Amino acid sequence: MSDKLWDFHGGIHPPENKTQSTQVPITTAPLPARLVIPLQQHIGQPAEPLVEIGDKVLKGQMICAANGYVSVAVHAPTSGTVVAITEHTVPHPSGLPDLCVIMDTDGREQWAERSPTPDYRDLERTELLDIIANAGIAGLGGAGFPAAVKLNPSQEVSIDILVINGAECEPYITADDMLMQERAAEIIQGIEIVIQLLGVKRCLIGIEANKPQAIAALEKYLLEHQLQQQIELVTIPVKYPSGGEKQLIRILTGREVPSGGIPADIGILCHNPGTCAAIYRAVVLGEPLISRIVTLTGAALASPGNLEVLFGTPVSELLAHCQLQEDKLDRLLMGGPMMGVALEDPSLPIVKTTNCIVASTRDELPQSGPEQACIRCGMCAEVCPATLLPQQLYWYAKSKEFDKALEHNLLDCIECGACSYVCPSNIPLVQYYRYAKGEIRAQEHEHTRSEHSRQRFEARKARQDQEAAEKEARRTQRAEAAATKKRSQSGATTDDAAATKAAVIQAALERAQAKKAGQQATAQDPGARDLKTTKPQPKQTEEPAGE
Amino acid sequence: MVAMSILPAILILLGLALVFGVILGFSAVRFKVDEDPIVEQIDDILPQTQCGQCGFPGCRPYAQSIANGEAINKCPPGGETTIHALADLLGKEFIPLDAEHGEEKAKTVAVIREQECIGCTKCIQACPVDAILGAAKLMHTVIADECTGCDLCVEPCPVDCIDMIPVQVGLSEWHWDKPSPTRLDRSALIATDATPEGQVA
Numbered sequence: 001m002s003d004k005l006w007d008f009h010g011g012i013h014p015p016e017n018k019t020q021s022t023q024v025p026i027t028t029a030p031l032p033a034r035l036v037i038p039l040q041q042h043i044g045q046p047a048e049p050l051v052e053i054g055d056k057v058l059k060g061q062m063i064c065a066a067n068g069y070v071s072v073a074v075h076a077p078t079s080g081t082v083v084a085i086t087e088h089t090v091p092h093p094s095g096l097p098d099l100c101v102i103m104d105t106d107g108r109e110q111w112a113e114r115s116p117t118p119d120y121r122d123l124e125r126t127e128l129l130d131i132i133a134n135a136g137i138a139g140l141g142g143a144g145f146p147a148a149v150k151l152n153p154s155q156e157v158s159i160d161i162l163v164i165n166g167a168e169c170e171p172y173i174t175a176d177d178m179l180m181q182e183r184a185a186e187i188i189q190g191i192e193i194v195i196q197l198l199g200v201k202r203c204l205i206g207i208e209a210n211k212p213q214a215i216a217a218l219e220k221y222l223l224e225h226q227l228q229q230q231i232e233l234v235t236i237p238v239k240y241p242s243g244g245e246k247q248l249i250r251i252l253t254g255r256e257v258p259s260g261g262i263p264a265d266i267g268i269l270c271h272n273p274g275t276c277a278a279i280y281r282a283v284v285l286g287e288p289l290i291s292r293i294v295t296l297t298g299a300a301l302a303s304p305g306n307l308e309v310l311f312g313t314p315v316s317e318l319l320a321h322c323q324l325q326e327d328k329l330d331r332l333l334m335g336g337p338m339m340g341v342a343l344e345d346p347s348l349p350i351v352k353t354t355n356c357i358v359a360s361t362r363d364e365l366p367q368s369g370p371e372q373a374c375i376r377c378g379m380c381a382e383v384c385p386a387t388l389l390p391q392q393l394y395w396y397a398k399s400k401e402f403d404k405a406l407e408h409n410l411l412d413c414i415e416c417g418a419c420s421y422v423c424p425s426n427i428p429l430v431q432y433y434r435y436a437k438g439e440i441r442a443q444e445h446e447h448t449r450s451e452h453s454r455q456r457f458e459a460r461k462a463r464q465d466q467e468a469a470e471k472e473a474r475r476t477q478r479a480e481a482a483a484t485k486k487r488s489q490s491g492a493t494t495d496d497a498a499a500t501k502a503a504v505i506q507a508a509l510e511r512a513q514a515k516k517a518g519q520q521a522t523a524q525d526p527g528a529r530d531l532k533t534t535k536p537q538p539k540q541t542e543e544p545a546g547e
Numbered sequence: 548m549v550a551m552s553i554l555p556a557i558l559i560l561l562g563l564a565l566v567f568g569v570i571l572g573f574s575a576v577r578f579k580v581d582e583d584p585i586v587e588q589i590d591d592i593l594p595q596t597q598c599g600q601c602g603f604p605g606c607r608p609y610a611q612s613i614a615n616g617e618a619i620n621k622c623p624p625g626g627e628t629t630i631h632a633l634a635d636l637l638g639k640e641f642i643p644l645d646a647e648h649g650e651e652k653a654k655t656v657a658v659i660r661e662q663e664c665i666g667c668t669k670c671i672q673a674c675p676v677d678a679i680l681g682a683a684k685l686m687h688t689v690i691a692d693e694c695t696g697c698d699l700c701v702e703p704c705p706v707d708c709i710d711m712i713p714v715q716v717g718l719s720e721w722h723w724d725k726p727s728p729t730r731l732d733r734s735a736l737i738a739t740d741a742t743p744e745g746q747v748a
């Protein structure tokens with residue numbers, strides 16, 4: 001066990017509201033008739049569909065292949081028929097549609113061929129990474145970063161500590177808690193695979209103290225398998241947002257992820273227990289990632305709990321399964337109340353990064369009051385876990401002074417919502433930061449585009465100038481050629497031409513003379529004409545020779 | 548006596564003047580700046596549509612004239628953001644966009660109605676970024692990714708088959724809007740005035 005814990009700046013203690021969903025064990029959600037499977041459920045390039053409309057697919061069959069290195073494959077969650085590959089609204093704050101594979105399930109749950117490798121310890125590093133990449137594993141903690149990419153850090157950094165993030169600090173969410181309670185074996189075996197891949201010496205599992213059963217379950221497994229030396233279980237104090245990657249690393253190791261950096265920069269890799277369990281299933285059982293644990297909670301649900309849900313299952317079906325009371329429902333959230341986004345459309349599918357659905361009543365999560373003026377109380381700065389100045393960032397975001405916001409490290413904001421939570425003026429601070437971040441990204445994008453346009457414009461100008469220069473060059477060339485020709489004609493180089501010309505003139509003159517003479521002769525004596533006309537002939541041939 | 552005491556001071560000052568003169572003279576030659584760097588910086592801020600709406604034949608000429616004191620609010624495609632950036636760079640006050648040169652519009656992209664195109668190549672010659680593809684008497688088409696939405700191809704088209712379509716925001720370009728401004732009505736602030744509807748801000 002680790003003996004020393006560090007603390008991070010700020011943090012808050014919102015009501016946990018976790019017990020509602022931990023009363024019953026994980027159950028499997030009923031198989032829906034139709035699944036809507038988005039091609040992009042992760043960070044990176046969207047996957048590319050491999051199936052066509054009308055294709056029969058088997059459970060676990062790859063239906064979309066990863067498109068590039070930072071991308072994740074998608075597999076059929078169950079057996080059935082592809083009915084459409086079309087745009088459908090996806091879980092995204094914009095509410096915009098994206099490409100999805102829509103399939104009808106056949107209820108037979110017929111598996112495609114699986115290739116389990118229980119003796120993974122003999123496998124090469126690259127072979128293991130291939131298995132994980134082909135299983136379509138994206139980080140299940142929330143961001144959805146491709147696991148195989150994260151497990152293959154660049155050669156320049158050396159990873160010495162693996163951190164497993166079991167803190168689950170956000171209120172309401174208990175998906176990781178229940179997973180750790182019920183599937184400790186899968187998680188720990190997954191961690192062993194990750195340890196083998198990375199070759200790390202130390203592994204720390206950080207769990208908030210409000211999950212004693214999860215801690216006990218993991219501890220029991222570690223003791224039974226003599227792993228407590230290799231994998232340390234650390235109980236951390238309950239404080240939001242201790243489950244933020246950077247905050248948890250600070251708590252467990254005392255190291256600070258540099259501004260703008262990633263944990264790998266300080267030799268640490270952080271994974272979610274769900275991702276580890278998925279890695280175990282992919283490697284040892286040969287099962288790709290086709291389902292996850294989702295917490296369904298909130299006072300508007302009569303039977304909240306954690307469900308094992310196939311990706312693509314519409315939220316509405318899960319709500320019906322948990323006996324949603326429509327009359328009580330006020331707001332539907334995807335994710336927790338601190339960082340989640342409101343769901344407008346309950347037909348949205350569950351994706352790899354969905355960990356929780358909150359169906360809250362009006363009393364439970366009241367709408368915040370109207371935004372009022374900032375009174376500069378400084379409470380936001382006191383609770384900011386990233387030690388930023390939320391108030392300053394708010395001013396800059398509001399007045400669109402994005403360069404100053406950047407100077408105040410806006411991009412280090414983890415959008416945890418602690419500042420908005422404590423703000424006595426009900427200012428939606430995080431929304432301002434999200435807006436500012438989006439604007440900054442858009443402006444950067446615009447700038448690259450305008451740079452590109454400039455290059456094209458300059459290339460075009462250069463081409464036009466060159467064309468004009470070439471045209472000019474050709475024109476001068478032609479003019480020169482003409483001038484030379486003219487010069488040479490008046491010179492002595494063309495004797496023959498001049499001679500011929502002279503001869504022609506001479507001949508014409510003589511013909512004219514002959515004609516005249518002939519006319520005179522015929523008038524006098526027709527017999528003499530022959531003599532006269534034939535007489536100049538020899539002279540004609542002699543003349544050029546004499547010249 | 549007085550002259551004797553002043554002399555060293557004069558000599559020292561002359562010596563200093565000489566030394567600094569040499570240093571300044573040397574740096575003037577060694578660190579000579581060929582081009583006005585401010586023009587580069589201004590050009591970098593301008594949106595490079597080369598549309599000429601500012602009245603100058605392209606972004607660089609406008610950048611040059613801004614450096615020479617031209618107003619900074621003549622660029623409709625850049626809009627408010629560009630004016631802010633220029634004001635920051637040049638230490639000027641922000642001024643709203645000059646309506647004479649056009650208004651800030653949503654980003655557009657040119658689209659040729661291809662069945663109507665007669666293949667005259669006039670738009671190809673007008674496009675400042677070579678974003679139109681085609682040949683004489685053959686259909687032309689716009690490379691949407693390269694189009695800056697400058698409108699310059701619309702005018703020369705003899706059959707008027709080019710449309711400027713607003714760019715669709717996809718998932719990758721979408722970002723959060725600015726939170727809507729405070730609705731400070733009485734019912735929202737004073738609890739006793741509040742109706743159930745009024746509470747929902």
